[in-house]
Amino acid sequence: MYRRELAEQAGNKFKNNERIIAPLVGFPGFTLTGSTVKVATQNSREHYKAMKALVEQYSPDVIFQLMDLTLEANALGRFTLFPVRDPSSIPTPEESFEIADLKELKKIDIAADSRMQGYLTTMKLMAEELPKDVLRASYITGPFTLAALILGAERAAMATIRKKDTLHALCEFSVKIAEKYMRLQIDAGAQVLCILEPTGGMLSPQQFQEFSGDYIKGLIERMKDTAANIVLHICGNTMHIIDLMLETGADGISLDSRETGVDLVVVAEKTPEEVVVIGNISPTEIMLLAGPGRVKSAVEELMDTMKTYPNFILSTGCDLPQAVPLENLSAFMEAGRESR
Amino acid sequence: MKELFESIAGQIVAGDSDKVVSLTREALEKGATAEEILNQGLVSGMDVVGERFAAMDMFIPEVLVAAMAMTDALEILRPLLTAAGIKSDNRLVIGTMEGDLHDIGQRLVGMIFEGAAFEVINLGADIKPQAFVEAIKKHKPNLLGMSAMLTTTMLKMDETIKLIESEGLRDTVKIMVGGAPISPDYAEKIGADGYAPNAATAVKKARELLASV
Numbered sequence: 001m002y003r004r005e006l007a008e009q010a011g012n013k014f015k016n017n018e019r020i021i022a023p024l025v026g027f028p029g030f031t032l033t034g035s036t037v038k039v040a041t042q043n044s045r046e047h048y049k050a051m052k053a054l055v056e057q058y059s060p061d062v063i064f065q066l067m068d069l070t071l072e073a074n075a076l077g078r079f080t081l082f083p084v085r086d087p088s089s090i091p092t093p094e095e096s097f098e099i100a101d102l103k104e105l106k107k108i109d110i111a112a113d114s115r116m117q118g119y120l121t122t123m124k125l126m127a128e129e130l131p132k133d134v135l136r137a138s139y140i141t142g143p144f145t146l147a148a149l150i151l152g153a154e155r156a157a158m159a160t161i162r163k164k165d166t167l168h169a170l171c172e173f174s175v176k177i178a179e180k181y182m183r184l185q186i187d188a189g190a191q192v193l194c195i196l197e198p199t200g201g202m203l204s205p206q207q208f209q210e211f212s213g214d215y216i217k218g219l220i221e222r223m224k225d226t227a228a229n230i231v232l233h234i235c236g237n238t239m240h241i242i243d244l245m246l247e248t249g250a251d252g253i254s255l256d257s258r259e260t261g262v263d264l265v266v267v268a269e270k271t272p273e274e275v276v277v278i279g280n281i282s283p284t285e286i287m288l289l290a291g292p293g294r295v296k297s298a299v300e301e302l303m304d305t306m307k308t309y310p311n312f313i314l315s316t317g318c319d320l321p322q323a324v325p326l327e328n329l330s331a332f333m334e335a336g337r338e339s340r
Numbered sequence: 341m342k343e344l345f346e347s348i349a350g351q352i353v354a355g356d357s358d359k360v361v362s363l364t365r366e367a368l369e370k371g372a373t374a375e376e377i378l379n380q381g382l383v384s385g386m387d388v389v390g391e392r393f394a395a396m397d398m399f400i401p402e403v404l405v406a407a408m409a410m411t412d413a414l415e416i417l418r419p420l421l422t423a424a425g426i427k428s429d430n431r432l433v434i435g436t437m438e439g440d441l442h443d444i445g446q447r448l449v450g451m452i453f454e455g456a457a458f459e460v461i462n463l464g465a466d467i468k469p470q471a472f473v474e475a476i477k478k479h480k481p482n483l484l485g486m487s488a489m490l491t492t493t494m495l496k497m498d499e500t501i502k503l504i505e506s507e508g509l510r511d512t513v514k515i516m517v518g519g520a521p522i523s524p525d526y527a528e529k530i531g532a533d534g535y536a537p538n539a540a541t542a543v544k545k546a547r548e549l550l551a552s553v
Contacts, residue, residue: 081441086490091441092441154447157400160401162405204401283521
């Protein structure tokens with residue numbers, strides 16, 4: 001791949017009256033394989049089986065690894081809960097974090113973490129065994145989100161006002177972790193790296209720029225020696241920080257559903273053609289709770305709304321929960337193909 | 341005194357806890373009652389915070405800092421309010437659903453309700469349906485708030501409401517739900533009384549719901 005290839009591929013498809021279809025789907029793969037979140041996020045072969053099943057069943061143009069916001073934090077030794085059927089999570093740390101604690105964190109080699117190695121093995125399997133025309137994507141925890149997982153979200157929010165130095169030190173550290181994991185993923189075969197920065201969505205534009213946007217911008221700049229395409233995904237209503245998301249220099253921005261307040265047309269209007277806009281069928285209202293008929297009409301409506309933008313990629317607003325009915329996923333893919 | 345109350349409100353909005361606390365003490369020394377300081381200083385300040393939050397003129401970090409400043413002042417006023425026999429008319433029990441550790445939004449909602457002169461009992465995160473039922477029995481709130489950040493845990497809201505119904509408690513309490521994956525349609529579908537997209541509008545919605553009782 002080469003930088004901005006996503007946009008070029010999207011543009012080429014657009015010329016042929018087609019679209020890239022790339023739902024953020026991982027967990028429903030277990031419904032196909034009979035596995036669980038817990039097993040698949042700890043076992044590379046089970047993880048791969050879910051990826052393979054999704055590709056065989058739905059033929060998406062991009063296949064994303066399981067969304068796992070605990071991967072890097074867990075590799076850094078943060079206490080993590082692994083329920084059998086729900087995504088893993090990190091409880092708010094009881095003790096507050098001090099700059100001195102960073103010294104200990106810096107000693108940890110995340111590449112030696114077995115779960116992270118598992119994700120990389122899964123990516124290698126994907127690169128070796130999946131059809132070459134399906135782009136392979138992995139998720140990376142964004143700098144402010146990782147800082148918030150280490151500090152606790154509320155402390156991180158308050159630190160944007162009251163403990164800026166500590167937070168900057170932590171974001172600086174977090175972004176280095178992101179870079180290290182990104183490079184490992186690229187070596188394993190990832191072609192698209194999707195930076196997840198959900199916690200950044202709660203910040204004011206100024207705070208976002210200071211504690212997230214600027215770090216991501218620097219990261220993307222440093223990653224220019226690689227061919228991977230970098231996408232920035234933030235869930236929830238991001239209309240107040242769209243300009244700053246675009247300023248990071250990402251090859252694509254992936255956004256949440258209309259129901260959360262995101263207006264994809266407004267976003268597309270201000271997005272340069274060499275950057276893709278990815279979104280944004282509601283993962284809950286439509287994909288989880290509606291029936292296939294409503295999924296189909298929602299996709300058709302979105303495709304129609306975005307019909308003049310060559311750099312649009314059809315996707316879901318956020319990761320799909322395992323409980324999404326498979327017939328809804330089929331309806332999503334079929335409607336996307338029929339109306340492209 | 342009016343100026344002092346306005347200063348308290350202003351420092352709440354600015355999130356300056358030290359100033360809010362010292363101004364609260366000054367107002368008490370000058371003879372203001374705890375209730376006056378609460379309503380004309382703290383609540384009035386948090387009203388502005390709520391409005392500016394809803395208008396996206398303030399964001400979660402600033403609202404948290406403001407709410408903390410209010411909480412610090414409330415610590416001083418609470419014993420005085422209790423001694424004066426002043427009780428809030430409204431009691432909110434709030435918690436995040438079982439399996440969900442996200443509590444920042446829910447805590448914020450709780451603090452903003454405190455700032456709107458509600459008595460708030462915050463159960464915390466990862467609360468089982470049965471624990472909500474027990475809390476209703478124990479605290480007898482007129483409002484119950486349930487929060488979920490995950491598409492998996494939001495489904496527990498439905499289960500909890502059904503359990504509240506089966507325990508015969510549904511008519512004793514208005515139920516509001518919120519959180520990132522929740523929509524008005526979902527709230528209606530599971531039989532909640534109300535939904536709000538953020539903490540600021542939640543207070544407004546709650547007042548409407550409780551006024552209709």
